[in-house]
Amino acid sequence: xxxxxxxxxxxxxxxxxxxxxxxxxxxxxxxxxxxxxxxxxxxxxxxxxxxxxxxxxxxxxxxxxxxxxxxxxxxxxxxxxxxxxxxxxxxxxxxxxxxxxxx
Numbered sequence: 001x002x003x004x005x006x007x008x009x010x011x012x013x014x015x016x017x018x019x020x021x022x023x024x025x026x027x028x029x030x031x032x033x034x035x036x037x038x039x040x041x042x043x044x045x046x047x048x049x050x051x052x053x054x055x056x057x058x059x060x061x062x063x064x065x066x067x068x069x070x071x072x073x074x075x076x077x078x079x080x081x082x083x084x085x086x087x088x089x090x091x092x093x094x095x096x097x098x099x100x101x102x103x
Contacts, residue, residue: 012096016088025086076100 017035020026026034031042046062053060080097088096 008099012092012099015092019088020086023087 031037031045032039050060050062076097080093080100083096084093
């Protein structure tokens with residue numbers, strides 16, 4: 001059974017992805033949450049990036065974080081400020097604010 005909140009989440013996600021793609025907000029090397037760019041691909045791409053950096057005599061540092069529960073700890077006020085900074089305003093921002101309130 002699909003709940004109403006899941007329908008709203010999917011709708012908002014679709015519109016948000018369209019917006020960030022249209023406005024080129026997400027970096028080219030962003031993996032995860034992006035169609036055809038899974039975190040598995042990031043792991044496959046990593047050795048070639050390290051090898052290229054070492055061949056170019058660059059300093060190479062890797063930081064790997066597990067952010068699977070990151071959204072549970074996000075400060076909603078900061079998130080809403082960031083969304084507004086990226087151009088999400090008016091009804092979409094108000095909807096997100098309402099959705100996040102009392103969670």
